[in-house]
Amino acid sequence: MASKVFLQLQGKATQASRVVAEYGSSYYKQVLEKNRHYVQEPPTVEKCSLLSKHLFYTRIASILGRYETLQKELDSVKQIWKNRQALRVEDAGIAALFGLECFAWFCAGEMIGRGFTFTGYRVSTLLSFEDAGPSEFGYRLQGRNRRETVSPTGDGRKKPEADDYT
Template structure:
């Protein structure tokens, strides 16, 4: 355990030295590449204004997303009513989508537990 701590300290020291040496140049390059996104003047008031604009813009988009959700749900209902006419390709795509959703759920659970596999019977 002590050797791992020493190794971790060594890696952290190397990383901090790298950042100290190259961090300023990287910051300048990043700011130059993204200067079109920088608001002038860069003040706290401007940041507050932008955060409020983002919040209320997101709130204003809820009705549109709500309608899109119900349209998608109606489409799924129609597919379910006409499931006898469904092609094998469509069923395969739906099955793969469901499998992908389940896999992302499992991955999220594993990450949430700190990358441990306890509780699963593998």
Template sequence: MASKLWQLQSKACQASQFVAKHGNSYYRQLLDQNKEYIQEPPTIEKCQLLAKQLFYTRLASISGRTESFWKELDYVKNLWKNRQELKVEDAGIAALFGLECFAWFCAGEIVGRGFTFTGYHV
């Protein structure tokens, strides 16, 4: 156990030395590559302004997304009315979508229970 701890400590030391040696150049390179996204002056006030702009822009986009949702729902209703003319491809896509929704539900349940499958904590 002590040898594993020593190995882990050695790896952590090597990683911190690598970051200390190359971290600053990586940081500068990253900023240079993405300077079109940097707002001047880079202040806390500018960050707060951008956060508010993002929040209210997303809030304003809800009406457009709601409209798209209702169009999609009308499309599904129309497909259901004319299900006799439904193609195998459309039925397969619908089945895969239903399976994906079920899988996400199951994953959410597992995460909600603390990553246990039975619901009991050991």
């Protein structure tokens, strides 16, 4: 069963590589020719450095406009807050849903940052110092707050400390 799936996958990969080999270079040339007016001539390191400086200072120049926009948005929120007695239930519901969506995106980012876990950071994978050499760090974390001392002889043996759970 697994070999049949593997052969199907291999056939699809071979077919995709043929399509890319046949049409990839012509597509690349077509896109490059269509957008030639965006290409800087000559394409040198100095030109790239100049363009990056242009981008950097253009972004800095746009900060003032962004700040003014932020001030306008904050003023409108303050105005709504002052007139909150006239606020409709629909508007409050939309604002609550927006806040909930922001919180959900925050939680999703936290889960991604934790390595796609729901409960917490995997400290044992973050603080494993085995590759650093024997007794260079003295101990490493194992599991949930369990500390083991690294053997100073470098033979790979690890002995648990008397106070395993700190």
